[in-house]
Amino acid sequence: MKEEITMGDLEEEIVNEPPASIGRRGFLIRLNRVLGFLLAAPLIYPIVRYLTHGGYPGFDNAWISLGQVDQFKEYDKPELIKFVRVKEDAYTIQQLPKSHWVVRFSKERLTEIYKNGAVEFRDDKGKVFWKNSPDVDLVVFSGKCTHLGCSYRWKEGKGLFFCPCHLGIYKITGEVVDGPPPRRLDQLPVRIKDGRLEVVDAEYKAGKKVQVRLV
Ligand code: FES
Incomplete structure (x- = not known):
């Protein structure tokens, strides 16, 4: 129904x-x-x-501490600072051993380094994000030779940097004295913050006359 x-x-x-x-x-x-x-x-x-x-992460301009400023007491005496850089991407965490040379320069040598004025550093868009100037008497050189990227040493007796790979020689101020390096040592951005020496761990292409930043 x-x-x-x-x-x-x-x-x-x-x-x-x-x-x-x-x-x-x-x-x-x-x-x-x-x-x-x-x-x-x-x-x-x-x-x-x-x-x-586009798969390009851009430059890493993070500031990294290389230690207390007070530890770099002696003038014109390069010190090798080793550290481990931790790099993370979407899938991996890498621990990269790094080293840079730190020099506290005397006034005379500082004048020589900055004879052309402040040293400018640019970001990946070509904009100046930092300038090194003689206000800071500490200079940091990338630990890689500008020829093919080998680690170079300081020869205390000779007062020169020496690269054993192809016998490249640099002055303490970074200029090439002899051998195949195509340009002076790469200076890194430096600043002093809270009593610590900080750098931007930039990397440049080896084998080029002009600096080409990679990282
Ligand atoms: S890598 Fe230093 S001279 Fe060749």
């Missing part, structure tokens, strides 16, 4: 529909979407970053 449905029944059904059950369903659907997004984010992020940055 056919059951008759009246408007009153329908209204009652509509009124009796528990709103809480729709709310719960909606909540669960949204929760599901959020969880799905959170799970997918680590996979999507590198792809989006690659597409928006």
Whole structure:
């Protein structure tokens, strides 16, 4: 027998529909979407970053401490500072052993280093983000020879930097004296903050007459 449905029944059904059950369903659907997004984010992020940055992370201009300024007491006596640089990308954490030469220069040598004025450093857009000036008497040279990137040494008796790979020789101020290095030693951005010597750990292409920054 056919059951008759009246408007009153329908209204009652509509009124009796528990709103809480729709709310719960909606909540669960949204929760599901959020969880799905959170799970997918680590996979999507590198792809989006690659597409928006063209796979190029840009220069790393973070300041790194090389120690207390007071520890570099002696003038015109280079000191090799070794440290480990931790680099993280989307998937890996790398520990890179690094070394740079720090020299506290006497006034006379500082004048020689800055004879052409302040040394400018540019970001990946070509904008100057830092200038080294003789206000700071500490200079940091990248620990890599500008010829092919070997580590070079300080020869105390001769007062010169010496690269054993192809016999490159540099003055204490970084100029090439002899051998194949195409340019002077690479100076790094330096500043003194809270009594500590800080540098930007920039890297330049080896074998070029003109500095080409890589990192
Ligand atoms: S790498 Fe230093 S002279 Fe060749």
